[in-house]
Amino acid sequence: MIENENSRIVVGEGGWRGRLDSLPARDAEYVVLRPEDGGPALTLPVHLLRQGENGTFHLPLVRSAVAAHAQEAGSGMTGAATAAAGFGGERITVPVIEESVEIHKRVVETSGIRIVKTVTEREEIIEEPLGREQVEVTRVPAGRIVEAAVAPRQEGDTLIIPIYEERLVVQKQLFLIEELHVTRNRIVDRREQQTVTLRREEVAVERFPIDSAPGGIGDSDTPR
Numbered sequence: 732m733i734e735n736e737n738s739r740i741v742v743g744e745g746g747w748r749g750r751l752d753s754l755p756a757r758d759a760e761y762v763v764l765r766p767e768d769g770g771p772a773l774t775l776p777v778h779l780l781r782q783g784e785n786g787t788f789h790l791p792l793v794r795s796a797v798a799a800h801a802q803e804a805g806s807g808m809t810g811a812a813t814a815a816a817g818f819g820g821e822r823i824t825v826p827v828i829e830e831s832v833e834i835h836k837r838v839v840e841t842s843g844i845r846i847v848k849t850v851t852e853r854e855e856i857i858e859e860p861l862g863r864e865q866v867e868v869t870r871v872p873a874g875r876i877v878e879a880a881v882a883p884r885q886e887g888d889t890l891i892i893p894i895y896e897e898r899l900v901v902q903k904q905l906f907l908i909e910e911l912h913v914t915r916n917r918i919v920d921r922r923e924q925q926t927v928t929l930r931r932e933e934v935a936v937e938r939f940p941i942d943s944a945p946g947g948i949g950d951s952d953t954p955r
Contacts, residue, residue: 737786747794749773755780764801766794773801799828845937850930857927860919867914873907880905889914 739751741764752763755777762780764773779800780788792800873893883892890913898906 733782733784733786735786738782738788740786741780741788741790743790743797744793749790751788764790764797766797768794770798773797775801795828795831840941842938842941845939847935847937849933849935851933852928852930854926855929857925858922859925861921861923862917862919865916865918867916869912869914871910871912873909875907876904877907878905888916 734754738754741749741751743749747766747768749764749766752765752772755762759777761774762777764775766773775790775797779790779792781791782788790797877895880895881893883890885891892911892913893907894909894911895905896908897903
């Protein structure tokens, strides 16, 4: 048994602490523990204590359960053991214990899903009309004298371009020989087809048990 400055310190489950009146003797069955929270001294069986490498004892009991073990131990002690524990013939105060329930919850993964995205291709025919322009020139005789030249003019789809010449007479006159009537017609005489490739994404959802999930995901005691 280790003896140092820590050899009388007892640390219980949950972090509560106490101190022994004396180190347990080799053949001792009970020890007297005085809790640091000011509670009454407790007589406990020696076999409950486990001494660590630094000399401190560990008691695997929560604070509320220690008094119950002390009460059971005290009721079964002989007169000699009671005297050795420090009671002698004095009156003993027995604490009344009440147990409480602590409820803990944990998150357990039961299943998972795998999302698989695939890309499919399909061919679609696009038909687009292609147009061209055709110019038709019609000569329209005029044969009249005009005062002055006029600019080409637009009448509907037809562009009219005057053609002039000068003729020598007693006096010089501007003579309109003819007019060119230019009509523009839009003709669609063929359709061109092209094949294009369009892609679309599709999603498939697969559910699988957690034991066979990728990456070895298993049950966990802590929430994710």
